[in-house]
Amino acid sequence: MLSKNQQIIFDIIEKAKEPIKAYSILFNVQKKGIKAPLQVYRALDKLVEIGKIHKIESRNSFVACKNSNCQISKATAFSICESCEEVSEISDNKLSKYLKSFQNKAGMKFKKYNLEFFGLCKKCSIK
Amino acid sequence: MLSKNQQIIFDIIEKAKEPIKAYSILFNVQKKGIKAPLQVYRALDKLVEIGKIHKIESRNSFVACKNSNCQISKATAFSICESCEEVSEISDNKLSKYLKSFQNKAGMKFKKYNLEFFGLCKKCSIK
DNA sequence: TACATAATGTTATAATATAACAATAATTAA
DNA sequence: TTAATTATTGTTATATTATAACATTATGTA
Known part of the structure; x- marks a missing residue:
């Protein structure tokens, strides 16, 4: 509440x-x-x-949040257009599964991650 | 130079x-x-x-940068300890290959990404 | 009720970052 | 090698982002 x-x-x-x-x-x-x-x-x-x-x-x-309303968010991914600054949240099961289970070389297990992709959105890549 | x-x-x-x-x-x-x-x-x-x-x-x-000195960095990943704030750069071929080729649902191809993992480092997880 | 916890209100200030303008150095092309 | 271009520097002022510290009120819980 x-x-x-x-x-x-x-x-x-x-x-x-x-x-x-x-x-x-x-x-x-x-x-x-x-x-x-x-x-x-x-x-x-x-x-x-x-x-x-x-x-x-x-x-x-x-x-x-556009994915799982009201859930604690520990796993976030976004695409960001470097031209118009449009941002959209990425909801991709394979990606989140892969990242949630990722371990670094020291064997450190992570509780949370944030991933930001940068590029040009559809509109801006035409221009 | x-x-x-x-x-x-x-x-x-x-x-x-x-x-x-x-x-x-x-x-x-x-x-x-x-x-x-x-x-x-x-x-x-x-x-x-x-x-x-x-x-x-x-x-x-x-x-x-600890990975590829002097290269333009378009693909970065870090692990961050939420207790001691230790940060280390992740160098993982599988991970970077996976992320470099990632496409979102709109088919948008990305030029760059930044990924930050959060958790407790070895030292801090013992305490 | 009493206690604990969460949320609010308020003033001041800390921390992070850029605008705008002028000058100088380094690079490149004619 | 001079002129033009581009990158870098210097400087002052200011914009933007975020938190400290303290007092108060509301909400939930034993």
Whole structure:
């Protein structure tokens, strides 16, 4: 169950349909009484923690989870267009299976991963 | 061939043996006459571009490339310990082959990727 | 009820990164 | 070898991203 601020901020991110930055969220919610960056970042932290949203690390921006709503997200993969900055979440069973079971040479087993692919989306590769 | 500032900053990063942040680099090179953040960031950008260093996106920090010195780096993978923050670059042929040839459902071919695994390193998992 | 935990509000400030402009050095082409 | 081009440097100011510290209120639980 999301708290008031968490819900407000999640709604903005979900409606956005594109990655959105913390201060852009802040701007959008000021009319709703959320005035300080920290209020936004706290909600973002929580939403990331419970897997409702993901952070696109290379862009410092946030998107709603499109895969497994409400699950803790430990395995994320995105494709990012370097021209128009379109981001989409990759949902590929083979890929996630492969990465979830990946072990490095030291035998270290991982709890989490984040993968970001970069290239040109369809639209941009035509241009 | 690296320029003066690029060389100075690369040397710091290579000696560090652990991820190092831009402003920590700045602090370290002030005695060598590099006084402004922008001087550091410009060198970092170039070093990333030519593959001498990588940026650990989730940590906003930089490490020297341990794999293929002097090659443009389009395919990076790291393991990150969430306890001690130790980072090591993963060099795994099977993994990189798999990811380099990965296509998403839209048939989008990627030019680049960055993968970050999170877990506990050997030392920290004993504790 | 009492206790613990989570969420909120607020001010200030830290940490990360780029814009804009001017000058100099290095490379390349005519 | 001069002119043109490109890369690098220097500098000041500022934008962007994120957290510290403290006080308060709400929610869940024993």
